[in-house]
Amino acid sequence: MSAMKRGTRKGLHVDQSELLCKNGCGYYGNPSWQGYCSKCYRDIVQKSRQRQIESDHEYAKRLQQQYAAENRGSPGASGGSGSGRELSFSKFEEKKTHHTGSKTRTVKKLFKSKSSSTVKGSPSQDGKLTPQASPKEPVLSPESQKTVNEFIEGLRIVRSRAFAQELYKSAQHFIHRMQNSAYLPIEEQSEMVHDFYNSMSERLQKHPTAGGLTGEQQAQLLDGVEKHITTRLHQLLFCPSITDDEQRDLKLQDRIRSLSWVTPQMLDTGIKEDDTQVQGLTDQAIAAIIEVGSQRSPQEKLSCLVRCCQHIFELLRVSHDAPASADEFLPALIYITLRANPPLLHSNVQYITRFANPSRLMAGEAGYYFTNLCCAVAFLESLDAQALSLSQEEFDRYMSGEAVPPKPQQNDQADGYTCEGLILMQENIKGLKELNAKHDKLMDDAKQLQDEMKGFRDGVIKQIQDVLKRTPLDIKPRQPLQLAGTPDSPIQQDLLLSPSTVGYPLAAAAGVQAVTLDTENEDNLNLPPPLLPQVVSSQAAEGSAS
Amino acid sequence: MAAGGARGHQFKVVLLGEGCVGKTSLVLRYCEDKFNDKHISTLQASFLTKKLNIAGKRVNLAIWDTAGQERFHALGPIYYRDSNGAILVYDITDEDSFQKVKNWVKELRKMLGSEVTLCIAGNKIDLEKQRNVPADEAEAYATSVGAKHFHTSAKLNKGVEEMFLDLTKRMLEKDSNSKADATAKPGSTRRNIQITEDEPQEQKSGCC
Numbered sequence: 001m002s003a004m005k006r007g008t009r010k011g012l013h014v015d016q017s018e019l020l021c022k023n024g025c026g027y028y029g030n031p032s033w034q035g036y037c038s039k040c041y042r043d044i045v046q047k048s049r050q051r052q053i054e055s056d057h058e059y060a061k062r063l064q065q066q067y068a069a070e071n072r073g074s075p076g077a078s079g080g081s082g083s084g085r086e087l088s089f090s091k092f093e094e095k096k097t098h099h100t101g102s103k104t105r106t107v108k109k110l111f112k113s114k115s116s117s118t119v120k121g122s123p124s125q126d127g128k129l130t131p132q133a134s135p136k137e138p139v140l141s142p143e144s145q146k147t148v149n150e151f152i153e154g155l156r157i158v159r160s161r162a163f164a165q166e167l168y169k170s171a172q173h174f175i176h177r178m179q180n181s182a183y184l185p186i187e188e189q190s191e192m193v194h195d196f197y198n199s200m201s202e203r204l205q206k207h208p209t210a211g212g213l214t215g216e217q218q219a220q221l222l223d224g225v226e227k228h229i230t231t232r233l234h235q236l237l238f239c240p241s242i243t244d245d246e247q248r249d250l251k252l253q254d255r256i257r258s259l260s261w262v263t264p265q266m267l268d269t270g271i272k273e274d275d276t277q278v279q280g281l282t283d284q285a286i287a288a289i290i291e292v293g294s295q296r297s298p299q300e301k302l303s304c305l306v307r308c309c310q311h312i313f314e315l316l317r318v319s320h321d322a323p324a325s326a327d328e329f330l331p332a333l334i335y336i337t338l339r340a341n342p343p344l345l346h347s348n349v350q351y352i353t354r355f356a357n358p359s360r361l362m363a364g365e366a367g368y369y370f371t372n373l374c375c376a377v378a379f380l381e382s383l384d385a386q387a388l389s390l391s392q393e394e395f396d397r398y399m400s401g402e403a404v405p406p407k408p409q410q411n412d413q414a415d416g417y418t419c420e421g422l423i424l425m426q427e428n429i430k431g432l433k434e435l436n437a438k439h440d441k442l443m444d445d446a447k448q449l450q451d452e453m454k455g456f457r458d459g460v461i462k463q464i465q466d467v468l469k470r471t472p473l474d475i476k477p478r479q480p481l482q483l484a485g486t487p488d489s490p491i492q493q494d495l496l497l498s499p500s501t502v503g504y505p506l507a508a509a510a511g512v513q514a515v516t517l518d519t520e521n522e523d524n525l526n527l528p529p530p531l532l533p534q535v536v537s538s539q540a541a542e543g544s545a546s
Numbered sequence: 547m548a549a550g551g552a553r554g555h556q557f558k559v560v561l562l563g564e565g566c567v568g569k570t571s572l573v574l575r576y577c578e579d580k581f582n583d584k585h586i587s588t589l590q591a592s593f594l595t596k597k598l599n600i601a602g603k604r605v606n607l608a609i610w611d612t613a614g615q616e617r618f619h620a621l622g623p624i625y626y627r628d629s630n631g632a633i634l635v636y637d638i639t640d641e642d643s644f645q646k647v648k649n650w651v652k653e654l655r656k657m658l659g660s661e662v663t664l665c666i667a668g669n670k671i672d673l674e675k676q677r678n679v680p681a682d683e684a685e686a687y688a689t690s691v692g693a694k695h696f697h698t699s700a701k702l703n704k705g706v707e708e709m710f711l712d713l714t715k716r717m718l719e720k721d722s723n724s725k726a727d728a729t730a731k732p733g734s735t736r737r738n739i740q741i742t743e744d745e746p747q748e749q750k751s752g753c754c
Contacts, residue, residue: 268615313590323591325570326611330618362628363556363608368593371610375621387617 143296147231154224157217163207167200171225175232182236186243190354193229193237197357200225223299226357230297237355239347248346256341256380261398261405266388267331272319276427281318285311286340293344298356301348302366309369312336326372334376349377554604557717560626562650563635564643565614568669571700572635573609576710581701598714605714622650623657630717631663633709634693636684638668639676644684651691661724663716664693665709672699 021029027037036044151171158164174196181189204218213221230237239245264271272278288308295301312332316324324332342348352370353361361367379387385395397403561569570591575581577594592611599605612618612625626632634650636643647666654662666688668679681697688695694712698705 326592326613327565329592330613363558365593368610371624375624378621378624
């Protein structure tokens with residue numbers, strides 16, 4: 001009763017008739033029995049079950065008939081639906097096994113061809129260096145394969161085969177060891193890698209057969225080792241899941257994105273943004289710093305960074321016209337990092353710090369730039385209003401995107417907001433004007449040159465005429481040549497002066513020669529008279545006469 | 547770290563000091579022997595190397611310039627970690643820049659201990675008339691912190707060569723001493739970026 005009351009009080013009115021059994025047997029029904037009383041419900045359920053069983057039976061019969069009809073053509077199919085079903089299932093099974101079989105076979109084939117190509121990859125060495133390692137080796141990615149080949153290539157400067165083999169083996173061994181210790185904390189892994197570099201370097205210095213190597217060659221070998229190991233282990237060591245590198249990457253990326261409103265003026269970079277050359281160099285620097293992420297070994301990453309920094313120095317030179325100091329370089333690098341927002345920046349920095357050869361980061365130029373990159377990252381992470389010489393209020397508004405910092409007044413373009421295209425157009429117009437001026441100047445110069453040439457020609461003609469006037473050309477009649485005259489005759493002068501001899505210089509020279517020979521050789525005159533034939537024996541003369 | 551042995555000694559020297567005190571001019575004068583010249587061959591003056599030969603020992607100096615602006619002060623530790631020597635430059639006409647040097651010295655001693663060799667350079671002595679930092683005070687301070695003081699002028703090329711030479715000699719001495727120690731306890735050098743948080747915070751609280 002109380003429940004009823006409560007029910008009515010709640011506004012639910014249940015009619016008396018609805019509480020009775022639907023069958024009208026007079027007993028009360030129950031909603032959980034679909035409104036029937038217990039007895040009627042049991043009957044109904046039983047009936048419906050019976051009906052269900054019957055219909056199922058009918059359905060099964062129908063199916064049997066269908067199967068029979070389908071398999072009537074094939075022999076042995078009349079055995080009934082059971083065998084038919086079995087057959088189709090076994091067929092399916094067979095197909096499946098066949099499929100997986102072919103799959104494993106192709107995979108096996110892949111392995112086979114790959115491993116044979118690894119041996120082929122180093123044809124001259126395959127008997128010496130690869131066989132110990134290649135059977136154990138899993139399939140290598142093309143990049144890894146390339147570094148393996150490069151590494152083997154690099155080992156050739158070692159004179160002793162055995163030592164080269166030893167180095168290769170220990171590198172290989174180390175890679176396996178690292179692959180098996182991926183669960184270790186990253187600091188320990190980093191330490192392992194550093195220890196390996198140290199032991200390699202010691203080995204190179206102390207090994208008796210390595211004595212022939214110069215310091216440069218040793219460094220080259222160590223570079224090779226480093227590149228080889230880091231490229232092969234890149235996947236394990238770069239942004240490993242055991243660290244929070246990934247989250248920090250995302251955090252840094254978001255942070256940099258939220259700072260995209262920072263202008264170079266706020267950082268005091270002094271970069272002339274509106275200069276097209278500077279813009280080009282900025283783009284190159286950005287491309288280079290983004291490329292850092294796509295490289296595998298620390299060396300390659302660092303060399304991308306060095307390239308980026310060189311572009312920055314170039315653009316600072318364009319903007320400042322003096323060697324850039326760190327006072328200008330660091331802000332510029334920060335600006336480039338901000339503009340580029342390189343993906344996985346934190347991971348890259350960590351990877352290089354952990355696994356590059358420490359001596360590289362300590363001393364070289366690359367180390368300096370890397371340190372600056374670390375500084376830039378640290379600066380961006382802790383950037384606040386004060387560092388940009390803004391008020392806290394301004395900084396917050398810019399950060400939340402409520403306001404956009406005003407564009408600095410551009411010195412040659414009056415209005416602040418000019419789109420890229422307009423700037424380019426103005427730049428082009430300026431360029432065209434310059435070209436026009438140059439063209440005009442060139443034309444003037446050409447005209448002047450033409451005038452000068454004309455004057456020169458006239459002058460030459462005039463001079464020639466003057467000369468001709470001063471010295472008229474008379475052509476005298478030709479005189480016969482007198483070659484062999486008496487010693488006293490003035491033949492020499494005649495020969496030299498008479499215009500007729502001009503045509504015969506050779507003859508004239510011969511004449512002079514002849515004259516000098518005969519006339520001026522005084523010794524000829526002092527010579528004794530020529531010998532005359534004498535009678536040697538009078539008897540013989542007499543004898544012959546008689 | 548100083549890498550000794552067959553390849554000679556390798557030293558890292560950082561230049562610290564406020565902006566515009568002439569760090570860049572000093573290093574350009576030393577490495578290129580040029581001052582404010584259009585013919586300076588290097589594109590940059592932030593990282594320069596110099597090869598020296600001192601008493602038969604080959605030394606390679608890598609000179610790291612640092613950004614001197616106040617806003618980058620907190621980044622100092624990243625620059626000077628693992629450096630063998632530091633040159634702290636101030637402008638003799640600028641009292642503030644000398645105060646900055648004192649801050650740097652304190653910080654360096656705290657972070658690197660006595661391992662780092664210090665030089666303090668009072669630059670721009672060509673502007674002796676406008677001197678604002680008393681010479682004897684600066685020298686007394688230098689000796690009190692175990693540093694050497696030099697009066698330099700990049701413009702007149704005074705004292706620059708001497709300063710670098712003296713620094714290198716002292717670094718060599720320290721290196722040979724530490725090598726003797728290192729044989730006793732090897733493998734103690736671990737190098738990771740450690741940006742200490744307390745230093746920049748101090749700076750902030752001081753300025754706000």
